[in-house]
Amino acid sequence: MSAESRTVAREAWEETLGDLKAQGFAYLDLLTAIDRGDQIEVVAHVVEPVSAGQIRVSTRVPAVDPRLATATQLFPAAAWHEREAAEMFGLVFDGHPDPRPLLRRASPGRPPLRTATVLAARVAVPWPGAADPESAGKGARRRQLPPGVPVDWLDETST
Amino acid sequence: MSPVAHGVIALLPEACTSCMICVRECPTWCITVESHAEQVGEPGARRPRTVSILDRFAIDFGLCMYCGICIDVCPFDALEWAPAIDNSAANRNDLVHDTERLAGWRMHD
Ligand code: SF4
Numbered sequence: 306m307s308a309e310s311r312t313v314a315r316e317a318w319e320e321t322l323g324d325l326k327a328q329g330f331a332y333l334d335l336l337t338a339i340d341r342g343d344q345i346e347v348v349a350h351v352v353e354p355v356s357a358g359q360i361r362v363s364t365r366v367p368a369v370d371p372r373l374a375t376a377t378q379l380f381p382a383a384a385w386h387e388r389e390a391a392e393m394f395g396l397v398f399d400g401h402p403d404p405r406p407l408l409r410r411a412s413p414g415r416p417p418l419r420t421a422t423v424l425a426a427r428v429a430v431p432w433p434g435a436a437d438p439e440s441a442g443k444g445a446r447r448r449q450l451p452p453g454v455p456v457d458w459l460d461e462t463s464t
Numbered sequence: 465m466s467p468v469a470h471g472v473i474a475l476l477p478e479a480c481t482s483c484m485i486c487v488r489e490c491p492t493w494c495i496t497v498e499s500h501a502e503q504v505g506e507p508g509a510r511r512p513r514t515v516s517i518l519d520r521f522a523i524d525f526g527l528c529m530y531c532g533i534c535i536d537v538c539p540f541d542a543l544e545w546a547p548a549i550d551n552s553a554a555n556r557n558d559l560v561h562d563t564e565r566l567a568g569w570r571m572h573d
Pocket residue numbers: 473489490491492493494495523527528529530531532533534535
């Protein structure tokens with residue numbers, strides 16, 4: 306089922322969700338984030354349980370100041386979603402009662418789901434796509450690199 | 465479409481050319497293809513042709529996220545969804561399905 310979408314300013318986030326809850330959209334289905342480059346989009350999906358109507362609300366916060374009011378006072382279920390979105394995208398949910406990372410230990414590295422974050426763990430794993438059957442026995446014509454990985458990235462660690 | 469239509473990924477080994485496209489596109493790096501090159505002479509051809517022979521194809525379902533990208537990108541339709549849901553395992557290694565097991569998931573040829 307396709308859901309109606311609403312985009313609101315960061316300042317209107319809590320109020321919008323509160324209004325929707327008052328209108329019967331009392332079930333928080335999902336809250337997550339998307340890296341849009343210089344902005345982080347936060348998306349919440351609320352459901353009206355009787356009609357199963359759905360509304361998707363989104364807002365954008367600057368990547369350099371990724372703060373947003375928590376929705377936990379309205380939807381207690383937002384607590385885990387916000388903790389996960391916070392650790393994965395570096396978001397800060399103001400007023401969250403328990404802002405510990407949900408899935409990972411607190412780490413000083415970049416948030417893993419920001420697109421600028423290079424997945425360093427992949428350096429330790431050989432890329433299965435590096436083999437080149439066409440030039441087997443002839444010496445590889447060119448080194449294959451995983452898609453999306455900076456060209457000189459593996460060189461620092463290999464050989 | 466049955467609710468478990470995307471249960472497991474099946475392989476038709478005869479159709480696979482070991483081209484490595486699925487291996488390179490898989491976001492979780494969970495496909496392994498091992499192959500070797502063989503020279504095939506054909507009547508009338510001046511020089512023998514080099515073809516890749518598939519030795520082993522494996523998907524690690526402990527890493528696979530069932531995105532279906534491998535199925536989409538295969539130029540030879542060697543991969544397809546199969547509706548099996550009994551592909552759990554008692555230990556981590558048994559989640560790696562190799563050529564024969566993947567071929568066994570096929571519903572039709
Ligand atoms: S479904 Fe996705 S994750 Fe699984 S093997 Fe195919 S490309 Fe890889």
